[in-house]
Amino acid sequence: MEPPPDASRLEQDRLDKIAAMRAAHVEPYPWTFAGRTPTVIVRVKAGALNPEETGTEAFRVAGRLTAVRRHGGSAFFDLEDASGPLQLFLRADELGAGGLRTILEWIDGGDIVGATGRSYRTRRGEPSLLVDELQLLAKAIHPPPEKYHGVKDPELRLRQRYVDLLASRESRRMFELRSTVVQGAREFLQGEGFLEVETPTLVQVAGGAAANPFLTHSSYLDQEVQLRVALELPLKRLLVGGMERVFEIGHVFRNEDLDSTHVPEFTMLEAYAAYADYRDMQDWMERLFSQLAQTVARLFPDIPGAVTAPERFLRPFGTVDFVEALEEKSGLSGILDRSLDELKTLARKVGATVPAESPIGTFYDKLFDHYVTPTLIEPTFVLDHPAASTPLAKRHRSKPGRVERFELYIGGVELANAYSELNDPIEQATRFREQLAARGVESYAMDDDFVEALRYGMPPAGGVGFGIDRAVMALSGAASIKDVVLFLPIRRLPGPG
RNA sequence: GGGCCCGUAGCUCAGCCCGGUAGAGCAGGCGGCUCUUAACCGCAAGAUCAGGGGUUCGAAUCCCCUCGGGCCCGCCA
Numbered sequence: 001m002e003p004p005p006d007a008s009r010l011e012q013d014r015l016d017k018i019a020a021m022r023a024a025h026v027e028p029y030p031w032t033f034a035g036r037t038p039t040v041i042v043r044v045k046a047g048a049l050n051p052e053e054t055g056t057e058a059f060r061v062a063g064r065l066t067a068v069r070r071h072g073g074s075a076f077f078d079l080e081d082a083s084g085p086l087q088l089f090l091r092a093d094e095l096g097a098g099g100l101r102t103i104l105e106w107i108d109g110g111d112i113v114g115a116t117g118r119s120y121r122t123r124r125g126e127p128s129l130l131v132d133e134l135q136l137l138a139k140a141i142h143p144p145p146e147k148y149h150g151v152k153d154p155e156l157r158l159r160q161r162y163v164d165l166l167a168s169r170e171s172r173r174m175f176e177l178r179s180t181v182v183q184g185a186r187e188f189l190q191g192e193g194f195l196e197v198e199t200p201t202l203v204q205v206a207g208g209a210a211a212n213p214f215l216t217h218s219s220y221l222d223q224e225v226q227l228r229v230a231l232e233l234p235l236k237r238l239l240v241g242g243m244e245r246v247f248e249i250g251h252v253f254r255n256e257d258l259d260s261t262h263v264p265e266f267t268m269l270e271a272y273a274a275y276a277d278y279r280d281m282q283d284w285m286e287r288l289f290s291q292l293a294q295t296v297a298r299l300f301p302d303i304p305g306a307v308t309a310p311e312r313f314l315r316p317f318g319t320v321d322f323v324e325a326l327e328e329k330s331g332l333s334g335i336l337d338r339s340l341d342e343l344k345t346l347a348r349k350v351g352a353t354v355p356a357e358s359p360i361g362t363f364y365d366k367l368f369d370h371y372v373t374p375t376l377i378e379p380t381f382v383l384d385h386p387a388a389s390t391p392l393a394k395r396h397r398s399k400p401g402r403v404e405r406f407e408l409y410i411g412g413v414e415l416a417n418a419y420s421e422l423n424d425p426i427e428q429a430t431r432f433r434e435q436l437a438a439r440g441v442e443s444y445a446m447d448d449d450f451v452e453a454l455r456y457g458m459p460p461a462g463g464v465g466f467g468i469d470r471a472v473m474a475l476s477g478a479a480s481i482k483d484v485v486l487f488l489p490i491r492r493l494p495g496p497g
Numbered sequence: 498g499g500g501c502c503c504g505u506a507g508c509u510c511a512g513c514c515c516g517g518u519a520g521a522g523c524a525g526g527c528g529g530c531u532c533u534u535a536a537c538c539g540c541a542a543g544a545u546c547a548g549g550g551g552u553u554c555g556a557a558u559c560c561c562c563u564c565g566g567g568c569c570c571g572c573c574a
Binding site: 008009010013069091100110122123144146149151152155159163167210211255256259261351362365368369385389390407417 | 498504506507508509510522523524525529530531532533534535536537542543564565566567568569570571572573574
């Protein structure tokens with residue numbers, strides 16, 4: 001019970017109150033509070049009353065006090081639980097002069113309390129609970145943030161997300177929305193017969209995407225292991241194993257910088273369907289996103305970006321051919337026939353800096369990012385990429401030099417990526433070797449066992465993957481991925497030890 | 498990795514250009530108030546001006562370094 005030596009006056013006052021309660025044999029951190037009703041229900045019941053009318057039914061509510069307004073012989077507390085806010089009205093008439101005084105002595109804004117009372121509507125019409133008993137459930141020693149402006153300091157919001165959350169209902173709502181999106185995607189896929197699986201995050205070779213992996217060490221194996229950068233390769237092994245429709249939702253890790261659309265640890269959804277191709281995945285994505293947009297708009301009318309989501313995800317989405325779009329927007333022609341040197345020159349001209357030894361696909365992507373990506377505001381499928389940039393996709397059935405692939409863009413951001421999956425083990429081995437030979441800063445790692453799996457025969461299949469975080473951004477209108485990820489990586493502060 | 502910007506009380510912010518005793522609101526303390534809702538009124542208190550160094554008679558303010566954060570660019574299919 002000894003206060004830390006650096007406790008501020010504010011904290012010391014609250015510690016003193018705890019001591020006073022204990023001296024009076026009142027527990028400031030009791031064990032439970034049974035039989036509570038969400039505040040929203042009391043609000044509705046009290047809202048049906050006439051001003052100054054008291055309801056007949058008793059309720060118990062619990063939550064955090066966000067404001068305390070004292071009036072001598074009475075007081076108004078604002079209490080907030082997950083369902084919303086509710087005003088508590090405390091009067092000496094119900095609590096006794098001594099009872100009210102004790103409450104006001106011991107309770108501060110920010111405390112977690114439980115209250116019992118009847119529904120009541122104030123003279124001004126505010127739905128309230130007329131309190132006849134109020135109990136402290138957890139004393140807050142730190143004072144809450146400023147009640148009107150809340151927490152603005154972005155560093156504080158990052159380092160202590162719980163402070164942001166407890167002060168900001170908007171912030172909490174965003175994560176309720178996120179949960180709705182995850183659940184909606186899961187139910188959609190399950191409804192289409194996909195089996196949800198989990199595969200390891202610790203792998204020997206982080207494959208399935210060109211990205212820098214995090215490295216760590218396994219004591220058990222006494223070997224270096226890596227954190228996965230994609231879900232793709234283990235899930236396709238499951239297709240080899242006879243699972244026909246599988247999906248996974250899980251974290252992948254890419255050892256790269258953080259910005260408004262990238263975060264090193266993020267949540268990926270990938271789904272694979274045997275006896276399907278990328279066109280089937282396209283249809284699924286269109287239906288999934290348009291359905292999610294409607295759900296989100298219905299459940300989150302208080303989030304402006306969510307309300308407009310259904311209009312942004314109206315079906316059918318646009319479609320453009322990768323090469324046609326690039327040639328049209330750039331004014332360049334015969335892009336696939338250009339030499340590596342020509343492409344390098346063109347890429348430099350648009351300000352892209354790429355390592356000199358990068359594979360040719362990198363330059364197509366750079367040019368596309370520069371000329372086309374910013375124009376893809378409405379949901380748009382970009383189809384049939386050059387083969388060189390995509391070693392895990394099947395070559396196009398009718399367009400030479402291309403693969404069967406789409407990326408879904410919205411708001412100039414890549415949302416989803418899908419292929420007709422390459423299932424020819426000989427060609428897969430060749431593509432991996434070409435990637436390794438052309439190795440730039442990063443490349444697709446060679447996963448020998450994956451090729452071995454394909455040699456047992458993988459059915460023709462379509463696969464799709466998308467970042468949950470970016471999907472939530474698109475559906476909520478969030479400006480930054482930081483607004484939709486609860487805990488972000490942040491540098492530790494210098495400290496003792 | 499490069500450029501620009503920010504760090505003042507628990508929180509939200511003034512003060513910095515142009516150097517001269519560190520300010521307000523909220524929260525907290527004391528007093529008043531039985532219908533407020535950013536409650537109100539009065540009194541008192543609360544600061545390592547991110548940290549370190551320099552210039553100066555004098556630095557929150559000017560200069561340098563460090564730490565932390567933000568935005569943009571680069572990197573990240």
